[in-house]
Amino acid sequence: MSKLDFILEELVTANRILANEGIVDSFGHVSARHPGNPQHFLLSRARAPERIERDDIVEYTLDGTAIDERGRAPYLERFIHGAIYEMRPDVHAVVHNHSPSTIPFGVTGKTLKPLLHMCASIGHEVPVWDSHDKFGDTALLVSDMAMGRDLAHLIGPRPTTLMRGHGATVVGRSVRHAVFVSVYLELGAKLQMQAMAMGDIKFLTPGEVDKVISRTGPYTLNRAWENWCWRAGRPFQAELG
């Protein structure tokens, strides 16, 4: 199997998993950097993640221009993906979602931070990007490269950001990594809402967050990925050597 074939299958699986695990509903998307051309990325045409097939996936340049569109209408917000790949050479996958438990954090100014070891991968704390700050009244969608770059700048070296009134964006070193962080961002947000109602929270210490991040590798990611594939009715493919 070629690297491109592998990534295309991986993206279909990622879409199905994100839908099946409740991280996306009919909206949201996941992309991968093109394995043969780091200046391109792969992203489905505009379609609900739960429905995506391999032939829905389109190749784009980093500025969001389709290479061979063949009538496949793009997601308006493909600029989120392109701008992040442009700024972050370490990033090989991007998830954008409206993960439900993250929304209340984006609109209340309460800071989302890891309180569970499984959630350390969200980073020391999750910033909030507010499109209104620079772009005023919009439909809140990241609809051009200027907005995409502003979002990417706010993310900086971090793995995640919230978007006020909109959702979240997660980056990873692989598709599996970005999906993993997305799932545990949702869980961490849900648990933090519950814990905030109970009293003061002892979050993970900065040192604990670093320790967990440093050991979140294939041993951890693939245990979840195998299970999520099965739950979503998709084959679990071995990683390429």
Add this chain to the structure above:
Amino acid sequence: MSKLDFILEELVTANRILANEGIVDSFGHVSARHPGNPQHFLLSRARAPERIERDDIVEYTLDGTAIDERGRAPYLERFIHGAIYEMRPDVHAVVHNHSPSTIPFGVTGKTLKPLLHMCASIGHEVPVWDSHDKFGDTALLVSDMAMGRDLAHLIGPRPTTLMRGHGATVVGRSVRHAVFVSVYLELGAKLQMQAMAMGDIKFLTPGEVDKVISRTGPYTLNRAWENWCWRAGRPFQAELG
């Protein structure tokens, strides 16, 4: 396929989707204005939405009289639909439900407003109709045209209203539109309850709400509709040209 055939299939699908997505339980209903006669509307006989078949759908005049009832007992609350079609020529579909997260707003006087871009279609803020104000102690059901018109008057030009101790009513320019707004009314209510417990909320600005509404068209509605059809086990029919 005739316009009538299209709408009848669309209504069956809408009922199944609303049940499958948790917007209705065994109660609640969705109607469409008759495509060939704007003084009539189409609504199922009294049956749980998840069970409805095409032959359950009855044609009614706007005052709730069945054209050809054939023993199919009507929903008592068909007057909600008729009164709205009478007052709002722009409306082509109506959903009435007991969507769970909206109920606490109807009984506490807290105003439901959009805090997420997906929820802007509920309108700038959602009013609450209290049957007790004019009709005193009743079973809270909209059981005649006087109650239906009072409700329709409260809705005015808006897309949604809550009903104290009872549920919500949503109107749309199409069946797909009314179902879409109903799903995101429930989500918005759930998220606002969570956010209210955390602190002050930065809702969408009025300008943001208008911008989102202005771009909520087939590109958005059909992405969700295709997915919801599949999830509910119903075919996704192309819109008529």
Add this chain to the structure above:
Amino acid sequence: MSKLDFILEELVTANRILANEGIVDSFGHVSARHPGNPQHFLLSRARAPERIERDDIVEYTLDGTAIDERGRAPYLERFIHGAIYEMRPDVHAVVHNHSPSTIPFGVTGKTLKPLLHMCASIGHEVPVWDSHDKFGDTALLVSDMAMGRDLAHLIGPRPTTLMRGHGATVVGRSVRHAVFVSVYLELGAKLQMQAMAMGDIKFLTPGEVDKVISRTGPYTLNRAWENWCWRAGRPFQAELG
């Protein structure tokens, strides 16, 4: 079909529905007064409601003695059922459950009352029976007729009661009625918890509760029952004439 055959099938269905709708987990039970002998009642052997088959149902005298046990171990708490049938000739079905949202009301002294028209059937307000008041430290189970009668006395003419640290008991004029009230008791409790966190609640007025109760008949009960049967994989049998 005989009245007894009808009720036996109805009880199997009721068990499956209560499990499928999340009102019971592996515990809880539902009984019916014997249609041919008002001094007897019908209740499954000790088994999880989701697993119950027709042959699991045993006939008991009101003091909880099995007529023909054939090795079928009884629920310890059959006395709940017998004591209620003894005191309330109007009651023809009893549900006992650990319905999750009702538990917090039983242990905090907050009064559960109907705030949604669908929940009016729980009665004007739901009392709490505390086994500790008369029986001190026990395993909280209603393990003899003395406890059963004390519970039945607390219920009095009402349709429902909570049991501190334990669950709820619901009575009805038919199996369908008791199941209906049980489902909406759970929903009402969940919604009241949410509303209490938001502010003061405008509950249904006493007059509204009475109006809703007076019109909750077969038109309403069977709409839900047909749907719940289908969801639980059970046939929907017509009521006997």
Add this chain to the structure above:
Amino acid sequence: MSKLDFILEELVTANRILANEGIVDSFGHVSARHPGNPQHFLLSRARAPERIERDDIVEYTLDGTAIDERGRAPYLERFIHGAIYEMRPDVHAVVHNHSPSTIPFGVTGKTLKPLLHMCASIGHEVPVWDSHDKFGDTALLVSDMAMGRDLAHLIGPRPTTLMRGHGATVVGRSVRHAVFVSVYLELGAKLQMQAMAMGDIKFLTPGEVDKVISRTGPYTLNRAWENWCWRAGRPFQAELG
């Protein structure tokens, strides 16, 4: 069927049940003491509980050394199990999980106690083990026998403990018992969070907790186990005589 065969099947079933009932996600594990050698225990290789097959189960010495590993990578945290079996001869099964509702208690210092009779088996109150107290900044994982023994010491004679920022550990006299306590630990935590938001809680009295524990035997455990097996698609095997 040999005792070993019985326990191997029981462990597969326990893994599937814990996943199916929402007590574990892709992480968490359950072990049993070896029925023929109390100095050994049985635990799956590192794999998501929902995926585990009989051949995934490996035999370990109490210090976590595999007897016949055959390439089956172990869970890093097998030391939780070994250290508890070493200290507690009465324990024959151990569950470690990240049960979602327990996490907020572990990070807020609020004490989890039984408020429902079904939850009495969690013990009079659930302590919290904080790995940071003795081991400082770690990945929070119990990665050697020193950490395992420290955790086991904190548990002492109790049935359960929380682990700050990590999860919970439950012990039992059998696999069925440990799974039962795990399920009702999650439920109890969820209900206590809800009740805490409503007001002061009347927990079970110490005498009530003792009474419930003393009568939680096969009559209770097997009613749930039969049901959970069926729900998880696993056969319900009779206990060995």
